[in-house]
Amino acid sequence: MAPAISLDNLTLTYGKHPAVHHLRGVFQPGSMTAVVGPNGAGKSTLLKAIAGVLPPAQGRVSGIDVRAARRLAYLPQQAEIDRSFPISVADTVAAGAWQQIGAFRGVGSELRRQIDDALHSVGLDGFQRRAVGSLSAGQFQRVLFARLLLQSASVILLDEPFTAIDARTTSDLIALVKQWNGESRTVIAVLHDFEQVAAFFPQTLLLARELIAWGPTGDVLTAENLRVMRRMSEQWDEDAAICMRGA
Template sequence: MVAVDNLTVSYRQHPALHHISGQFVAGALTAVMGPNGSGKSTLLKSIMGLLKPAGGQVRTDTPRARIAYLPQMTEIDRSFPLQVRDCVLLGAWGSVGVMGGISRSLQARADAAIHTVGLAGFERRAVGSLSSGQFQRVLFARLLLQDAQLILLDEPFNAMDARTTAALLDLIHQWKAEGRTVIAVLHDDAQVHAHFDQTVLLARELVAWGPTAQVLTEPNVQRARALAEAWDDTADICHNDEVLA
């Protein structure tokens, strides 16, 4: 479904990802892990097409309309005066479009999605009045309405309480049972071991990629930390044409 071929992504000509190659398993739950600043979010944005590679490429056989992307919550403006149901209905934007109307069946689907994430009765609440956990549930309900085949989640459980995390993990397992592919940036080793089949371990360059039990070994984790500490963001800009072309 998604293949990464010698991918390099740079910010101000300093690599955030450096010659990454691998293939995501279709229908699997894959965690993307690594130290802070290791390029995890950059990888998801590259798959989504939000960043232009400095080298290499990302190939996917999934149409853009069937790809869902949930960024980190800190990147989402919650101040816009929007009700929960309207926020969830934005998940149908790809199929309804600018001129399309909101049918009763679509509203029913939105309400069903809100019920699925445990927020029945919140349909007319302003999203700005919700807690972080409640708002994340709303965003997952929006993903349900989008009906994507490939789902990209950037730190979906960050600052979430245990109850919300468990509910959203149940939903992710439901997506897997439906044959959908989920790629998520995560930080909790135990959570990844318990729920995710595959893991990509990054430290700007690739440390390991494959079944979680084989990737999240102590030697690999130590190597990722060492590589992350070795990167020098104050070094001279690299002008290697092979990397930056």
């Protein structure tokens, strides 16, 4: 069973600017949650904090030991991933198993089978020797999901996983996300498409640097909550200091 992840008075900064203020709540074990809000709302910053990439300015994230790498898988936005390095699809997917094989062990027959199975699951049979730099955005995202399959993590963090990819790829990858959720893994995804959220994600966290609502998606994505979101985003002060209320 995936662990519960608790946010206790979590305050985050990014580039010395306020990003998330005094966020409290719990991602329940095995939940499937969309994190939504306007641009600059702190959504990606929140995922980085849960993944242990960004230390809190105040408060804490508890319930997941980020040092136990096999328990957590984090997929950043495609724009943050360098595709210019000459590496094959198979080697990229194999990186998902580095905790199992170590940095210097070769790819044995069992791992090769796992790579083939993962690529089959994402619809990329026969792509093992292709260079990742030659792939379309949708194909590359399928490769990254195949790598996640090899990690077998109990907590999966996805930052805008369906942005700038075709509808068929989106549908196939959403099916994988639903499969993970069916296996009682905790899935947290930053998304922009509210129709997609309403259709597939039972839980939603609506964020505009501060928490607006968190709970069942139908209760969160109300007209009133979205009005509050827009009003709060219009009032942002990029030069504001981090407040210390709730410390």
